[in-house]
Amino acid sequence: MKGNEAIAEAAIRYGVDGYFGYPITPQSEVMETLxxxxxxxxxxxxxxxxxxxxxxxxxxxxxxGSGKRVMxxxxxxxxxxxxxxxxxxxxxxxPCVIVNVVRGGPGLGTIQPSQSDYFQAVKGGGHGDYxxxxxxxxxxxxxxxxxxxxxxxxxxxxxxxxxxxxGVIGQMMEKVELDEYRPRWTxxxxxxxxxxxxxxxxxxRGQNIMTSLHIQAVxxxxxxxxxxxxxxxxxxxxxxxETFMCDDAEYLIVAFGSAARISKKSVELAREKGIKVGLxxxxxxxxxxxxxxxxxxxxIKGILVPEMNAGQMIEDVKLAVNGKVDVEHYGRMGxxxxxxxxxxxxxxxxxIGG
Amino acid sequence: xxxxxxxxxxxxxxxxxMGKILAYSGVMQGMEVSWMPSxxxxxxxxxxxxxxxxxxxxxxxxxxHEFDTAIILNQQSMDKFEKAVKPGGMLIYDGxxxxxHPSRKDINIYRVDATEExxxxxxxxxxxxxxxxxxxxxxxxxEMDNVLKGLKKSLPERHHHLIPMNEKAILRxxxxxxxxxxxx
Numbered sequence: 001m002k003g004n005e006a007i008a009e010a011a012i013r014y015g016v017d018g019y020f021g022y023p024i025t026p027q028s029e030v031m032e033t034l035x036x037x038x039x040x041x042x043x044x045x046x047x048x049x050x051x052x053x054x055x056x057x058x059x060x061x062x063x064x065g066s067g068k069r070v071m072x073x074x075x076x077x078x079x080x081x082x083x084x085x086x087x088x089x090x091x092x093x094x095p096c097v098i099v100n101v102v103r104g105g106p107g108l109g110t111i112q113p114s115q116s117d118y119f120q121a122v123k124g125g126g127h128g129d130y131x132x133x134x135x136x137x138x139x140x141x142x143x144x145x146x147x148x149x150x151x152x153x154x155x156x157x158x159x160x161x162x163x164x165x166x167g168v169i170g171q172m173m174e175k176v177e178l179d180e181y182r183p184r185w186t187x188x189x190x191x192x193x194x195x196x197x198x199x200x201x202x203x204x205r206g207q208n209i210m211t212s213l214h215i216q217a218v219x220x221x222x223x224x225x226x227x228x229x230x231x232x233x234x235x236x237x238x239x240x241x242e243t244f245m246c247d248d249a250e251y252l253i254v255a256f257g258s259a260a261r262i263s264k265k266s267v268e269l270a271r272e273k274g275i276k277v278g279l280x281x282x283x284x285x286x287x288x289x290x291x292x293x294x295x296x297x298x299x300i301k302g303i304l305v306p307e308m309n310a311g312q313m314i315e316d317v318k319l320a321v322n323g324k325v326d327v328e329h330y331g332r333m334g335x336x337x338x339x340x341x342x343x344x345x346x347x348x349x350x351x352i353g354g
Numbered sequence: 355x356x357x358x359x360x361x362x363x364x365x366x367x368x369x370x371x372m373g374k375i376l377a378y379s380g381v382m383q384g385m386e387v388s389w390m391p392s393x394x395x396x397x398x399x400x401x402x403x404x405x406x407x408x409x410x411x412x413x414x415x416x417x418x419h420e421f422d423t424a425i426i427l428n429q430q431s432m433d434k435f436e437k438a439v440k441p442g443g444m445l446i447y448d449g450x451x452x453x454x455h456p457s458r459k460d461i462n463i464y465r466v467d468a469t470e471e472x473x474x475x476x477x478x479x480x481x482x483x484x485x486x487x488x489x490x491x492x493x494x495x496x497e498m499d500n501v502l503k504g505l506k507k508s509l510p511e512r513h514h515h516l517i518p519m520n521e522k523a524i525l526r527x528x529x530x531x532x533x534x535x536x537x538x
Contacts, residue, residue, distance in 0.1 A: 026393065111393070172416050173374070173389035175381055258417075265415035339419035 001176050003143040003169040004029035010147035012039045015184040017068035018046040020059040025111040026167040027101035030073040053078040057085030064094035065210045067190040067197025073099035087126025091212025095154035099163045101170040104335030112335025113167030118312035121164045122286045131231045133161040134285040136256040140174035168258035235287040246278030252303045253279045254317050259306050265340035293320035302351035303327045306343045355410045362403035363427025368482030373404035379496040379504030380408040388416040401430050463534040480523035487527025
């Protein structure tokens with residue numbers, strides 16, 4: 001199954017209430033698969049092709065406000081169009097899931113895979129002091145698994161969550177084990193689990209108002225304080241990462257998503273040559289595993305950060321080791337993909353030789 | 355057991371679906387698989403290729419720079435991927451339209467004239483299955499039973515009546531493959 005198809009399958013099985021999207025390569029299979037599976041006839045899930053990405057994200061805003069599980073997917077230029085809505089949803093503290101199957105940019109760019117939307121996903125993208133929960137799958141299995149995880153985290157923190165994938169993971173096929181079907185929340189469950197949602201005001205409760213507008217600066221600052229406290233809690237509790245051969249490592253590769261898959265092979269190649277290198281793969285890009293990467297700073301001699309961009313996550317890796325270790329970037333851009341031997345060569349040239 | 359394969363040719367030759375059937379066959383056999391296509395504007399009329407990995411172990415990178423086997427179905431792909439075969443690896447090609455034949459001495463080279471055979475069998479669409487059959491004759495990584503299951507899985511149901519024809523093509527491919535040169 002393709003990564004994009006896994007997203008669609010997982011969404012239906014997880015009991016998602018609505019998908020709103022607009023087609024764009026390389027993620028069109030998400031909506032194609034949903035349309036082919038016709039979940040509105042089985043689970044009751046709504047699948048709707050909106051008139052634009054701007055419309056889709058605002059449909060999410062509305063759906064999320066009613067306490068439903070709603071999601072969209074797009075690729076880089078489409079995600080840029082959604083940024084205003086994403087900022088509003090983050091400001092109104094509503095949960096939803098946004099999938100970005102990244103392609104090369106800037107502008108309309110190419111349709112080939114890229115990781116050049118890291119900054120946009122992790123550092124903001126829209127305006128204002130907000131954060132998304134950002135998950136970076138590196139296999140088709142994780143494309144499926146992270147749909148549920150993203151919804152769980154989004155509802156736990158009432159915050160939009162993004163699955164930051166790319167054309168490699170979206171288009172490739174691998175074996176997947178899918179979860180069992182579970183029913184969508186009933187109206188009663190929504191009221192019980194999401195007391196903040198707009199579910200029809202009863203005399204027993206006050207109005208539930210969702211807004212990102214706070215005219216009084218002092219009110220807005222209070223909202224900001226609450227948001228920052230939430231992001232701090234995420235940083236403390238929700239960091240996820242994976243290590244591969246790091247125990248005896250003298251050098252480290254830090255990579256996410258498809259670049260981590262390619263780099264895993266680079267580690268194997270380097271180990272065959274007797275180079276003691278390990279791979280650390282951040283799974284949550286926000287919250288970022290600063291402490292976890294930093295803990296290797298005394299053990300290792302250098303870090304290579306291979307990314308399919310001009311060097312974005314490397315800034316967070318540098319913050320993590322705080323100047324204690326040399327950190328170098330290796331990248332391809334614009335939809336070009338590096339191969340395992342290119343990354344291994346970069347390790348030898350930039351880190352070991354450098 | 356691990357087999358890293360690139361299948362490359364023109365868009366429309368069934369390169370991607372051949373890889374898909376091979377990958378599904380691996381799944382049926384309980385192996386780990388990955389299928390990574392080239393996708394994009396170059397697909398129609400231009401070159402198309404797919405990297406398929408079948409392995410008993412979890413697969414690290416779906417993207418590779420060298421291959422155990424290259425299945426090459428046009429000249430552009432020959433120019434690009436002959437050099438990407440690992441020393442001691444295997445290259446299978448269809449001679450149709452090939453002007454510069456493979457010349458490496460450190461790999462095993464086989465030829466299957468599948469285009470010609472597909473025309474003779476009056477079923478040009480099973481061309482890719484002839485090639486697949488030729489490959490599976492040389493590398494018996496998946497059993498025929500599992501290939502047929504894989505075929506069934508990757509064909510939409512309305513095309514299931516074509517399975518016997520495809521099976522015939524797979525068997526025929528095994529018969530017509532010939533050795534060009536092998537490493538001593």
